Amino acid sequence: MKLYVLLFMVFLVIQCSDARYTDWFPQNLVNVFTNKTSKITEYVRSKGRSLKQFYVDNVKSKLTSYLGTDDVEVTKDERFERRFRSYIDDAKATDKKLFDVIAPETMNYECNDEDPSLRMTTPQLIAFHGYAAESHAIVTADGYILTVHRIPYFKNSTSKVSPRKTVLLHHGLLGSSTDWIMAGPDKGLAYMLSEYGYDVWLANVRGNTYSRAHVSLSVDSSAFWNFTFHEVSQYDLPAVIDYIMDKKGWDSKIDYIGHSMGTTVLFALLSTKTHYNKVLRAGFALAPVAYMTDIRSPIRLLASYSNNLAYLLKLLGANEFLPHNAVLRWLSKHACEINKIEEAICENSMFVICGHDAGQFNKTLLPIILSHTPAGASTKTLVHYAQEIRAAGKFQQFDYGPEGNLLEYGSVEAPEYQVHKITLPIALISAENDWLASDVDVTNLYVQLANPIEHYIVPLKQFNHADFLWAIDAPKLVYYKLMQLLAEGVTYSARNKHAQEFT
Numbered sequence: 078m079k080l081y082v083l084l085f086m087v088f089l090v091i092q093c094s095d096a097r098y099t100d101w102f103p104q105n106l107v108n109v110f111t112n113k114t115s116k117i118t119e120y121v122r123s124k125g126r127s128l129k130q131f132y133v134d135n136v137k138s139k140l141t142s143y144l145g146t147d148d149v150e151v152t153k154d155e156r157f158e159r160r161f162r163s164y165i166d167d168a169k170a171t172d173k174k175l176f177d178v179i180a181p182e183t184m185n186y187e188c189n190d191e192d193p194s195l196r197m198t199t200p201q202l203i204a205f206h207g208y209a210a211e212s213h214a215i216v217t218a219d220g221y222i223l224t225v226h227r228i229p230y231f232k233n234s235t236s237k238v239s240p241r242k243t244v245l246l247h248h249g250l251l252g253s254s255t256d257w258i259m260a261g262p263d264k265g266l267a268y269m270l271s272e273y274g275y276d277v278w279l280a281n282v283r284g285n286t287y288s289r290a291h292v293s294l295s296v297d298s299s300a301f302w303n304f305t306f307h308e309v310s311q312y313d314l315p316a317v318i319d320y321i322m323d324k325k326g327w328d329s330k331i332d333y334i335g336h337s338m339g340t341t342v343l344f345a346l347l348s349t350k351t352h353y354n355k356v357l358r359a360g361f362a363l364a365p366v367a368y369m370t371d372i373r374s375p376i377r378l379l380a381s382y383s384n385n386l387a388y389l390l391k392l393l394g395a396n397e398f399l400p401h402n403a404v405l406r407w408l409s410k411h412a413c414e415i416n417k418i419e420e421a422i423c424e425n426s427m428f429v430i431c432g433h434d435a436g437q438f439n440k441t442l443l444p445i446i447l448s449h450t451p452a453g454a455s456t457k458t459l460v461h462y463a464q465e466i467r468a469a470g471k472f473q474q475f476d477y478g479p480e481g482n483l484l485e486y487g488s489v490e491a492p493e494y495q496v497h498k499i500t501l502p503i504a505l506i507s508a509e510n511d512w513l514a515s516d517v518d519v520t521n522l523y524v525q526l527a528n529p530i531e532h533y534i535v536p537l538k539q540f541n542h543a544d545f546l547w548a549i550d551a552p553k554l555v556y557y558k559l560m561q562l563l564a565e566g567v568t569y570s571a572r573n574k575h576a577q578e579f580t
């Protein structure tokens with residue numbers, strides 16, 4: 078019965094594509110839909126199939142699942158499974174054309190394949206711009222071999238001794254050290270910090286382009302990819318921080334700047350291995366992610382299925398997050414329909430998860446960004462984030478289910494991170510349009526910090542998650558403020574109630 082109603086509605090929209098009958102319905106939505114509908118119509122006709130049969134075969138299941146009118150007797154998991162299967166079958170059967178007619182047009186960029194920077198590593202790119210660059214291999218307590226990059230001193234400085242002021246930059250989900258330099262010497266945060274007199278260290282998380290090695294595990298094994306941001310916070314961060322302290326002397330103080338997951342790992346570290354609150358000087362969190370109650374990223378679509386780990390691992394990649402193309406397309410359709418952006422961006426998992434802001438996006442950077450991103454993440458990390466969304470308001474360790482938790486943690490519930498144990502002075506920098514770090518979640522985090530420096534909201538409504546790295550106006554909107562906070566942040570915080578601990 079419901080199917081006929083739907084078919085009728087679809088038919089109506091096709092028939093009425095010219096009519097102006099919609100005072101009660103946003104005209105642009107109607108336009109988008111009619112444009113797409115006519116494209117689909119053409120496509121189906123060109124394939125010599127009956128339109129009605131096409132909708133019955135292909136569109137019905139998607140429409141019903143969109144509108145939530147699917148049969149109630151099947152479980153959510155079964156529905157999810159079916160939905161994906163049908164989507165994947167569609168994509169296969171139609172040679173992926175089904176998506177292509179729905180997706181926005183491909184745009185052409187002035188992209189030169191000969192551009193050597195597309196294949197350069199972080200230190201090569203840094204050197205390419207005339208800066209000194211170093212790579213350091215660091216082994217974690219659980220055997221992962223990480224590569225950390227460094228710009229030891231500013232290129233114009235006459236002294237080749239690295240400054241005392243030390244900053245550690247930690248990239249976000251699916252990112253790498255390259256994130257901080259792709260915008261070039263004028264706008265890349267790593268270069269700017271170097272110019273401002275910092276010894277700049279750039280972390281790389283286990284599993285990404287630069288940290289794909291282990292003392293005993295094969296990179297192709299499930300054991301290698303069996304980690305989430307929790308293990309990064311427990312092993313990678315301590316190893317990197319200790320290494321820098323060993324190099325520079327234990328009296329030095331490191332400023333920590335994280336983006337996205339780079340902030341999650343900081344909060345997880347400081348609330349568990351609390352002595353790091355005294356080791357670091359201050360933390361600066363760009364697009365902070367801890368609580369996830371108000372998420373617009375398509376990652377939320379996975380949240381309600383995050384308890385079906387086996388199935389998600391199958392869809393998203395058993396080890397590394399390498400989603401089946403069709404799955405990525407399915408996710409990106411949700412992302413791209415919001416923004417109507419170009420296909421190249423829609424097909425990149427980083428943009429699919431984190432969003433895209435056309436107004437602030439420097440298209441010249443697209444080739445270099447696409448050639449370096451996504452840099453790699455474990456599927457388990459994405460599932461962990463999906464669990465946070467499902468847990469609505471709990472910032473907690475990986476949930477193995479009641480039995481698994483009992484084995485792993487000795488309790489039925491996954492332990493929550495004790496945010497109140499974070500005493501490091503921390504500044505939060507967030508944006509209103511951030512798909513992963515919303516106002517309400519960032520504010521909730523801020524009020525729990527023992528030594529807050531400031532919660533700065535980027536004064537541009539459209540500013541999104543990835544804009545913290547590459548926006549045309551990132552220096553003006555974020556970095557100058559960040560430099561100011563770096564210069565005075567701790568002094569400011571010292572005026573707060575826990576002042577004696579930091580003097």
Ligand SMILES: *[C@@H]1O[C@H](CO)[C@@H](O)[C@H](O)[C@H]1NC(C)=O
Nearest residue numbers: 105106107108109110111112
């Ligand atoms: C629909 O297509 C027409 C012509 O191809 C175009 O002018 C119009 O802007 C499109 N509408 C939307 C909402 O994309």
Ligand SMILES: *[C@@H]1O[C@H](CO)[C@@H](O)[C@H](O)[C@H]1NC(C)=O
Nearest residue numbers: 207231232233234271272273
């Ligand atoms: C660095 O030196 C070059 C060449 O001497 C000069 O053109 C440039 O402005 C200097 N940059 C800064 C930030 O001082």
Ligand SMILES: *[C@@H]1O[C@H](CO)[C@@H](O)[C@H](O)[C@H]1NC(C)=O
Nearest residue numbers: 298299300301303304484485
């Ligand atoms: C992954 O880690 C969990 C928790 O430590 C453990 O129970 C599980 O056996 C591990 N799986 C693999 C494939 O190593």
Ligand SMILES: *[C@@H]1O[C@H](CO)[C@@H](O)[C@H](O)[C@H]1NC(C)=O
Nearest residue numbers: 259260261439440441442549
């Ligand atoms: C875009 O990026 C290129 C390459 O780094 C840079 O030369 C250019 O100035 C940037 N454009 C804007 C508007 O920031």
